[in-house]
Each structure stands twice: as structure tokens, then as C-alpha cells.
Amino acid sequence: xxxxxxxxxxxxxxxxxxxxxxxxxxxxxxxxxxxxxxxxxxxxxxxxxxxxxxxxxxxxxxxxxxxxxxxxxxxxxxxxxxxxxxxxxxxxxxxxxxxxxxxxxxxxxxxxxxxxxxxxxxxxxxxxxxxxxxxxxxxxxxxxxxxxxxxxxxxxxxxxxxxxxxxxxxxxxxxxxxxxxxxxxxxxxxxxxxxxxxxxxxxxxxxxxxxxxxxxxxxxxxxxxxxxxxxxxxxxxxxxxxxxxxxxxxxxxxxxxxxxxxxxxxxxxxxxxxxxxxxxxxxxxxxxxxxxxxxxxxxxxxxxxxxxxxxxxxxxxxxxxxxxxxxxxxxxxxxxxxxxxxxxxxxxxxxx
Amino acid sequence: xxxxxxxxxxxxxxxxxxxxxxxxxxxxxxxxxxxxxxxxxxxxxxxxxxxxxxxxxxxxxxxxxxxxxxxxxxxxxxxxxxxxxxxxxxxxxxxxxxxxxxxxxxxxxxxxxxxxxxxxxxxxxxxxxxxxxxxxxxxxxxxxxxxxxxxxxxxxxxxxxxxxxxxxxxxxxxxxxxxxxxxxxxxxxxxxxxxxxxxxxxxxxxxxxxxxxxxxxxxxxxxxxxxxxxxxxxxxxxxxxxxxxxxxxxxxxxxxxxxxxxxxxxxxxxxxxxxxxxxxxxxxxxxxxxxxxxxxxxxxxxxxxxxxxx
Numbered sequence: 001x002x003x004x005x006x007x008x009x010x011x012x013x014x015x016x017x018x019x020x021x022x023x024x025x026x027x028x029x030x031x032x033x034x035x036x037x038x039x040x041x042x043x044x045x046x047x048x049x050x051x052x053x054x055x056x057x058x059x060x061x062x063x064x065x066x067x068x069x070x071x072x073x074x075x076x077x078x079x080x081x082x083x084x085x086x087x088x089x090x091x092x093x094x095x096x097x098x099x100x101x102x103x104x105x106x107x108x109x110x111x112x113x114x115x116x117x118x119x120x121x122x123x124x125x126x127x128x129x130x131x132x133x134x135x136x137x138x139x140x141x142x143x144x145x146x147x148x149x150x151x152x153x154x155x156x157x158x159x160x161x162x163x164x165x166x167x168x169x170x171x172x173x174x175x176x177x178x179x180x181x182x183x184x185x186x187x188x189x190x191x192x193x194x195x196x197x198x199x200x201x202x203x204x205x206x207x208x209x210x211x212x213x214x215x216x217x218x219x220x221x222x223x224x225x226x227x228x229x230x231x232x233x234x235x236x237x238x239x240x241x242x243x244x245x246x247x248x249x250x251x252x253x254x255x256x257x258x259x260x261x262x263x264x265x266x267x268x269x270x271x272x273x274x275x276x277x278x279x280x281x282x283x284x285x286x287x288x289x290x291x292x293x294x295x296x297x298x299x300x301x302x303x304x305x306x307x308x309x310x311x312x313x314x315x316x317x318x319x320x321x322x323x324x325x326x327x328x329x330x331x332x333x334x335x336x337x338x339x340x341x342x343x344x345x346x347x348x349x350x351x352x
Numbered sequence: 353x354x355x356x357x358x359x360x361x362x363x364x365x366x367x368x369x370x371x372x373x374x375x376x377x378x379x380x381x382x383x384x385x386x387x388x389x390x391x392x393x394x395x396x397x398x399x400x401x402x403x404x405x406x407x408x409x410x411x412x413x414x415x416x417x418x419x420x421x422x423x424x425x426x427x428x429x430x431x432x433x434x435x436x437x438x439x440x441x442x443x444x445x446x447x448x449x450x451x452x453x454x455x456x457x458x459x460x461x462x463x464x465x466x467x468x469x470x471x472x473x474x475x476x477x478x479x480x481x482x483x484x485x486x487x488x489x490x491x492x493x494x495x496x497x498x499x500x501x502x503x504x505x506x507x508x509x510x511x512x513x514x515x516x517x518x519x520x521x522x523x524x525x526x527x528x529x530x531x532x533x534x535x536x537x538x539x540x541x542x543x544x545x546x547x548x549x550x551x552x553x554x555x556x557x558x559x560x561x562x563x564x565x566x567x568x569x570x571x572x573x574x575x576x577x578x579x580x581x582x583x584x585x586x587x588x589x590x591x592x593x594x595x596x597x598x599x600x601x602x603x604x605x606x607x608x609x610x611x612x613x614x615x616x617x618x619x620x621x622x623x624x625x626x627x628x629x630x631x632x633x634x635x636x637x638x639x640x641x642x643x644x645x646x647x648x649x650x651x652x653x654x655x656x657x658x659x660x661x662x
Contacts, residue, residue, distance in 0.1 A: 055561060057557060057560055057561060061476075082565075082566075086563045086564070086565055087563065088563070089560065089561055089562065089563040090561060090562035090563035091563060094561060094562075095558070095561045097554050097557065097558060098554075099554060102553060102554040102555065103554040103555055103557075103558050104555055104558070105555040105558075105559065105573050105577070106555070106577065106651070106652070106653060107576045107577055107650065107651060107652060108572075108573070108576075116559075116562055116564070116572075117562045117563065120562065120563055120564070121563060152652040152653070154652070154653045165558070168558070168562065
């Protein structure tokens with residue numbers, strides 16, 4: 001598979017009155033053509049900052065890319081000028097936002113808002129752009145597109161508005177689509193429809209998707225690969241199966257244990273104790289150590305590097321060091337691992 | 353739309369009726385009489401004059417007669433200006449006042465909007481601080497102080513413009529500036545505050561994410577949304593201009609309604625007081641109606657229901 005985006009050792013800080021907040025502290029990941037990479041993590045773990053930096057949409061006054069590269073088509077976005085970015089935004093990389101109720105301009109017709117990137121990047125004539133906008137509305141499943149084009153956002157429901165936002169994002173068939181919690185503000189039935197629509201459209205226009213969410217159910221539904229973020233770093237990255245059925249990082253264990261499943265009865269859900277780290281004064285060593293039941297002495301001293309689990313699976317925890325003691329993951333995770341191994345064994349048998 | 357307009361016009365008439373009645377009775381409580389050197393008049397002369405102007409009748413009767421005349425379109429005759437009909441006097445004086453008012457309102461809001469937009473776009477730079485400083489000055493210095501200052505600097509010292517006269521456009525520049533200070537300040541503050549909020553909203557981020565430049569984002573997406581609250585204060589701003597114009601007209605000796613109004617209050621010229629009040633009230637209610645219609649044009653969310661079915 002071809003690499004379309006490469007983020008290497010990205011460090012981003014915000015300058016506040018209290019001091020420098022190190023929001024992103026060395027993020028590395030690749031995005032391949034046509035895949036969906038989900039980024040999961042708690043609020044404040046740096047998911048949105050990472051993706052906003054890919055579009056260079058961070059507030060200009062107080063944010064700073066301190067170090068690192070964002071390579072897109074041999075260009076380093078981290079060092080691109082505003083002019084260059086304007087040519088990339090909406091054309092090669094576009095974005096879907098969390099709240100469809102506020103992400104459309106209330107005083108502009110939906111048609112005009114869809115036509116805008118078409119007129120801008122593809123230099124279509126007005127009538128051509130209108131035709132294309134009509135087609136896009138049809139594509140995202142909005143009935144009566146002809147009338148709908150002339151309407152304003154307040155005449156659309158939340159789910160319909162998110163469809164419009166998707167139509168805008170996909171107008172120029174971008175190479176990368178960043179979806180920042182696109183279904184969080186929608187109710188569950190609409191969520192499903194929007195996810196299906198996105199999967200369907202991804203196949204049609206062959207775009208890569210970076211999908212930010214904190215809903216692991218959504219991740220299982222859409223993602224090919226998953227990156228787990230904590231305290232401004234990626235702590236584990238792997239394929240969906242690897243993350244869900246063979247997680248290695250204690251934080252991922254915590255996330256999975258706190259997820260309700262069909263088997264769970266009335267028992268209380270697991271909660272990861274403590275609060276996310278204060279990135280104004282990042283802790284020494286592993287940022288997750290204070291909340292980590294499995295933390296060792298070295299976790300408080302030194303930040304763990306990425307250990308390789310498989311060709312596609314990496315995790316930053318000292319537990320993977322050859323000298324580390326064997327530990328038992330939480331019961332919920334063990335059950336999952338067992339189920340996964342049983343399934344794999346069964347499929348292997350079937351193949352034979 | 354037509355139904356809405358008819359409703360609004362009915363409200364307008366009711367409002368005018370209430371304002372007229374209130375003013376009528378309040379005016380009758382004013383001390384003194386309309387006659388100059390009253391103490392020199394003999395009792396007989398007074399009776400004759402009172403009878404002539406209908407001031408001998410009980411106040412409710414005077415009120416009833418006045419209201420009937422208004423419906424007929426007759427505002428009475430002035431006591432002090434050679435018994436001319438009030439309507440004629442108003443029409444004659446309306447020109448300069450309306451010209452000043454519109455010039456000040458138009459230029460004032462336009463410059464104010466521009467200042468506000470610049471301040472919001474270049475937030476926390478010297479442009480922003482400068483515009484804030486101007487706005488605070490404009491809001492806190494009364495227009496008559498500013499008028500006197502203009503007269504002294506531009507009129508007397510620099511001799512660029514006539515100090516106090518009314519002939520041609522040049523003589524309208526200084527009073528317009530003096531009057532426009534208030535709308536400039538108001539519009540600038542409103543525009544800045546609202547635009548900063550708009551710039552932080554999601555749809556502006558989306559507009560940027562489409563590849564729009566800063567200018568395109570500001571002019572295509574932000575300003576129209578930022579204008580919405582400003583439209584609301586246009587009405588009160590018009591009131592400010594009207595009251596401001598009374599003093600400013602005096603200072604620049606402009607033969608406008610304001611100047612005549614102030615004189616008529618000083619001399620208890622009842623028909624002129626009433627006529628001017630009704631005129632101002634009418635103007636104001638019409639401006640508020642226009643503002644409400646403007647609102648719908650700028651913001652589709654409050655576009656009047658029933659016009660086009662959606």
C-alpha cells in the first residue's frame with residue numbers, strides 16, 4: 001500500500017498565560033491510500049490538535065509546531081505557507097466537524113456552501129458547479145436536492161446537515177478526509193446512517209480517512225487501523241483486530257475494560273482511575289504511570305519507546321521490554337484475547 | 353409579508369396615538385404660557401388671546417379637538433412663527449435635518465462597521481486598540497462638545513470650513529461629523545465584539561478548511577453574520593441621532609427641525625411641540641419597522657413566516 005501522509009516526531013505547543021502547554025509530544029504515524037485510521041483517546045489527549053495541524057487550522061496566535069514533519073505528497077505541511085495551505089485545504093485534504101448544527105454558515109444557502117470549494121479549486125463555471133452540487137446532494141442521500149440547494153441550514157435536521165457537511169468535504173474528491181468526531185452530536189440511529197454513508201463514499205472516491213472518536217464501538221465499525229493517544233502521544237497503534245483482541249498497552253486495556261459489551265450484565269463498568277496528565281507540566285517518565293495499575297519503577301523515570309509487537313502493531317510500554325515481568329491483563333481483555341485466539345484457531349482449521 | 357406589514361402599520365398607528373396623547377398632557381403641565389412678556393398683558397388681553405388660540409377651554413376639550421384635527425391632517429398654527437401652519441413649518445425645516453440625519457447615520461455606521469471589522473481581524477494589535485480608543489471617545493464625549501471642538505479647530509483656527517452656516521454641502525460636513533461620532537462608536541464596538549465571536553465559530557473553521565483566504569472568510573462568511581446584532585441597535589441609534597441633532601443644529605445654527613423644536617419648548621409654542629413630537633415619533637416607528645424588515649433580509653432564520661412556504 002502506498003503511503004499518502006507521514007507524520008514524524010510532531011511536537012506542538014500552545015502558549016498560554018500559565019505557560020507553555022505541550023499538547024503534542026512526539027507523534028508518529030503513517031496514513032496509507034484508501035484506509036481508515038481511527039485515532040482514539042480521552043478529551044485532551046491531542047487527537048484534534050494533531051488533525052487540525054495536518055490542515056494547519058490551529059489558532060495562529062498562540063500555537064506553534066515546535067518540531068517534526070507532516071509529509072504530504074513530498075511536501076512538508078508543517079512548514080508550508082498560508083498560500084500553499086489554501087490550495088491544499090478543501091482540495092486535497094478536507095474536514096468534517098463534530099457538530100453539524102454549528103458547522104454550516106447560517107446566512108448562506110446550502111447550495112452556495114457546497115459550490116464554494118468547487119468554484120475555488122476546480123474552477124468550474126457557476127452552472128457546472130451547481131450541477132455538481134446537485135449531484136453531491138444526491139450522493140449523500142438528500143431527497144429533493146433541487147429545492148434543498150436553495151435552502152438555508154436551519155431548514156435541515158442535524159443528520160441532514162451532517163450529510164451536507166460531508167458533501168462539502170467530498171466536493172473536490174480529496175485524498176485525505178479528516179473526520180473529527182462526525183457522529184458524536186447525532187443520535188444513534190442517525191450515527192449508523194452517517195457511518196454507512198461515509199464507508200460507502202470512501203469506496204466510491206477512494207479517499208483515506210482519519211477518523212477521530214472516543215467511541216470504541218464506532219472504531220470497530222469503520223476503522224482499518226487504530227491509534228490510541230494519551231497525553232499528547234500515540235501509545236499504541238495497530239490494526240483493528242490487534243487493538244481490540246491483542247492490546248498490549250495498559251491504557252488500551254483500560255479503555256477496552258471500560259467498554260460495555262453484549263455479555264456484560266448489570267455489573268458496574270470499569271473506570272480508569274485518576275485524571276489525564278497536566279500538559280503544562282508533563283510528568284517525567286510515562287505520562288500514564290500515575291494511573292497505571294501495572295506501572296513499574298522505570299515508568300516513573302523514563303518514557304518507554306515504541307516496542308514492536310508485529311509488523312503493524314506497536315505499543316509504548318515497558319511491559320514489552322524483554323526484562324519486564326509477565327503480567328496478567330484485566331479479565332475483560334483476557335476474555336477478548338481468548339475469544340480471538342479461538343476464532344483464529346477455528347478459521348485456521350476451516351482453511352485446512 | 354403583506355399581512356405582517358398591515359399588522360405592523362396598525363401597531364404603528366396605536367403607538368403614535370399613545371405618544372401624541374402623553375405628550376399633549378405632559379405639555380399642558382409645563383409652567384408658563386405661550387405669550388411673551390406675559391406680565392405686561394392686561395387681564396382682558398389675556399382672555400382675548402386665550403380665546404383666539406382656544407386655550408380657554410378645559411384641557412380634555414382641547415385634547416379632543418386637537419385629536420380630531422390631526423385625523424383631518426391639520427396640525428394647527430404656530431403661536432410664535434407668524435401664525436404659519438405647523439405642517440408648512442415642519443416641511444420647510446425637514447430638509448436640513450433629514451439630510452444631516454441620513455448623512456450621519458450612513459457614514460457613521462459604514463465607518464463604524466469598517467473600524468469594527470478591522471479591529472476584529474487584527475485583534476490585539478494597534479489597529480484594534482486604536483479603534484477601541486476611538487469608540488470609547490465617541491461614546492463618552494457628547495456630540496455638542498465635539499461640535500464645539502470641530503468649530504474651533506477646523507472652522508476658526510484652520511478656516512477650512514464655515515463655522516456655523518447653512519449653505520451647500522461644505523457647511524454640512526462638520527455637523528455630520530459631530531453627529532456621526534456616536535454611530536461610529538456604537539457600530540465599531542458591536543461589530544468587533546460580534547465578529548470575534550463569529551471568527552471563533554465552527555462554520556468559520558469550515559470556511560477556512562475549504563481553502564478560503566482570510567479576506568474571503570471575513571467578507572464572504574463572517575461579516576454578514578456579524579451584522580445581525582448591529583441591526584438591532586440601529587433603531588436606538590436613530591433616536592440618539594435625533595436628540596443629538598437638536599443640540600448640534602443649535603450649535604451650527606442650522607435651520608432644522610431640532611433648532612425649531614428647542615425654541616418652541618422655550619416659548620411654550622404648543623402646536624409646534626406637538627407637531628414635532630408626532631413627526632419624530634412617526635419617523636422613529638418607521639425606522640424601527642425598516643430595521644425589522646432588514647433583519648429578515650440579513651438573517652434567513654428570522655425571515656418572516658408565511659411569505660414563502662418552506
